[in-house]
Amino acid sequence: MSSRTELTAWQALEAHARDMQNKHMSDLFDEDDLRFAKFSLKSPNILLDYSKNLITEDTRKALIDLAEACDVESLRDKMFAGEKINRTEDRAVLHVALRDRTGEPLEADGDDVRAQVKHELERMRSLVAQVRGGDWRGYTGKPMTDVVSIGIGGSNLGPLMVTEALSGYSDGSLNVHYVSNIDGFQIAQTLRDLDPETTLFVVASKTFTTLETMTNASSAETWFLDKAKDKSFINRHFIAVSSNRPKAMEFGVAEENIFDMWDWVGGRFSLWSAIGLPIALNLGMEIFEELLEGAFEMDQHFLTEPLSKNAPVMLALMGVWNNNFLGRKAHALLPYDQCLHRLPAYMQQAEMESNGKSVNWSGERIDYSSVPLIWGEVGINGQHAFYQCLHQGTQIVPADFIGSVEPTVAVKGHHDALMANFFAQSEAMMRGISADQVREELSAKGMGSERIEEIVNHKVHEGNRPTNTILLQKVDARSLGSLIAMYEHKIFVQGIIWEVHSFDQWGVELGKVLANGILAELAPDAEVGAGHDASTRNLIEYYKKAR
Numbered sequence: 004m005s006s007r008t009e010l011t012a013w014q015a016l017e018a019h020a021r022d023m024q025n026k027h028m029s030d031l032f033d034e035d036d037l038r039f040a041k042f043s044l045k046s047p048n049i050l051l052d053y054s055k056n057l058i059t060e061d062t063r064k065a066l067i068d069l070a071e072a073c074d075v076e077s078l079r080d081k082m083f084a085g086e087k088i089n090r091t092e093d094r095a096v097l098h099v100a101l102r103d104r105t106g107e108p109l110e111a112d113g114d115d116v117r118a119q120v121k122h123e124l125e126r127m128r129s130l131v132a133q134v135r136g137g138d139w140r141g142y143t144g145k146p147m148t149d150v151v152s153i154g155i156g157g158s159n160l161g162p163l164m165v166t167e168a169l170s171g172y173s174d175g176s177l178n179v180h181y182v183s184n185i186d187g188f189q190i191a192q193t194l195r196d197l198d199p200e201t202t203l204f205v206v207a208s209k210t211f212t213t214l215e216t217m218t219n220a221s222s223a224e225t226w227f228l229d230k231a232k233d234k235s236f237i238n239r240h241f242i243a244v245s246s247n248r249p250k251a252m253e254f255g256v257a258e259e260n261i262f263d264m265w266d267w268v269g270g271r272f273s274l275w276s277a278i279g280l281p282i283a284l285n286l287g288m289e290i291f292e293e294l295l296e297g298a299f300e301m302d303q304h305f306l307t308e309p310l311s312k313n314a315p316v317m318l319a320l321m322g323v324w325n326n327n328f329l330g331r332k333a334h335a336l337l338p339y340d341q342c343l344h345r346l347p348a349y350m351q352q353a354e355m356e357s358n359g360k361s362v363n364w365s366g367e368r369i370d371y372s373s374v375p376l377i378w379g380e381v382g383i384n385g386q387h388a389f390y391q392c393l394h395q396g397t398q399i400v401p402a403d404f405i406g407s408v409e410p411t412v413a414v415k416g417h418h419d420a421l422m423a424n425f426f427a428q429s430e431a432m433m434r435g436i437s438a439d440q441v442r443e444e445l446s447a448k449g450m451g452s453e454r455i456e457e458i459v460n461h462k463v464h465e466g467n468r469p470t471n472t473i474l475l476q477k478v479d480a481r482s483l484g485s486l487i488a489m490y491e492h493k494i495f496v497q498g499i500i501w502e503v504h505s506f507d508q509w510g511v512e513l514g515k516v517l518a519n520g521i522l523a524e525l526a527p528d529a530e531v532g533a534g535h536d537a538s539t540r541n542l543i544e545y546y547k548k549a550r
């Protein structure tokens with residue numbers, strides 16, 4: 004298979020990018036009153052405006068040619084049909100089946116996926132009703148007040164992000180806490196104020212072998228048994244979510260308390276499965292299912308809309324354009340809703356663990372960039388911190404502005420002030436302000452020309468900095484489901500265009516293997532292996548002496 008860079012569509016985009024480099028978005032807007040109409044689209048629960056990118060209709064056409072040359076649509080259909088598109092792990096990729104509402108049969112590895120999903124959803128419904136309704140009693144007969152979810156990576160970031168995003172809808176009947184770090188501080192702080200009699204642990208781990216999660220789960224068990232004493236009480240206080248039942252049972256979780264997930268769900272795409280149990284415990288099953296509905300609506304949009312009207316596809320193509328043809332190597336996510344404050348961290352895993360790869364499907368080194376650095380922060384706070392660099396730094400960092408028409412909680416005077424900033428920042432990044440405009444402005448304020456010339460260059464904003472605006476009606480379960488699914492499919496489309504395997508994560512293994520070896524060497528009498536480089540060896544020895 005020839006490299007992506009040998010495709011006619013790729014080369015056409017390279018030539019087109021050379022023409023576009025000299026253009027300014029500000030002029031493109033001035034020349035075309037219909038620019039917003041041309042380059043924005045409505046998808047389920049989301050308005051996507053990508054007009055503030057350095058593009059013309061020719062750019063869009065050339066990008067769509069590339070998507071077609073890369074067979075995006077046929078691969079999309081293969082994913083939804085349950086084909087084993089995760090080739091390095093020989094697995095289907097079926098997180099979409101977790102929120103499927105069509106009722107159509109689907110098989111993976113000879114199993115009826117729909118029936119499996121339906122069954123686990125039923126079990127979730129029953130558990131959630133019991134725990135939230137106070138019928139699930141602890142070992143002393145008390146109802147649960149607190150849920151501690153223990154998991155890391157995909158078994159933590161999604162549920163945590165959604166719990167925070169929808170916290171405005173919680174009725175407060177159960178407190179949900181998340182513990183991911185092996186740093187004992189987090190579990191100690193979390194358990195400090197909790198009572199073992201009224202605490203339910205959800206140990207979430209696809210593999211049930213992850214060091215951080217297993218260590219935290221053991222500490223939780225010790226804390227629990229310290230008071231409860233009797234191991235048989237564990238079945239009232241420990242739930243597991245895993246694709247590895249034997250390991251969960253070995254840990255001591257009762258078989259009926261284990262919720263299944265499957266090989267065909269990647270960890271970072273798993274919040275729709277029982278991995279999302281803490282979300283449902285916190286908010287109720289109805290809200291959890293609305294989240295699934297919202298994602299399903301986006302799935303249908305992704306499946307059926309033509310590429311140019313397809314939100315995940317256009318978002319993906321804007322990213323490819325900025326990264327591969329305009330040379331932008333970072334991408335910022337800037338949610339303006341406070342409740343979306345964990346979205347950047349969640350998306351970092353989703354995007355960077357999926358597409359942070361350097362070889363193509365045939366295992367050959369790629370000669371173009373895959374995923375840019377994804378980073379971000381709540382936008383309005385960022386304005387007072389790092390936006391200086393976004394406006395005037397030497398690196399151009401494309402950004403997604405994510406906001407909503409209605410606030411989760413209306414406090415007089417707040418939301419319009421927030422949204423005024425939301426609209427202003429992307430306008431400023433696009434238009435900028437020229438030297439002549441700065442001169443005019445300063446002279447109107449009565450500044451002398453000598454002083455003006457001293458500072459004019461410092462005040463110039465070149466503009467021409469690309470942004471996408473993603474506007475929800477409101478951050479609620481349905482629109483959040485659509486938002487997350489939109490990004491999931493964006494990642495999928497980009498993975499195809501970059502020809503990387505988006506659903507494996509071999510790059511996280513080496514560090515884990517080395518850590519296991521080093522952990523043994525940290526024992527007081529153990530030798531520090533001569534195989535380490537001098538830096539690592541000396542650091543370990545320093546640590547052992549100094550601790």
Ligand SMILES: O=P(O)(O)OC[C@H]1O[C@H](O)[C@H](O)[C@@H](O)[C@@H]1O
Pocket residue numbers: 155156157158207208209210211212213216270271356508511
């Ligand atoms: O759910 P688990 O098996 O515990 O895995 C938790 C996480 O750890 C791994 O190291 C991977 O990087 C993640 O993709 C995964 O989500």
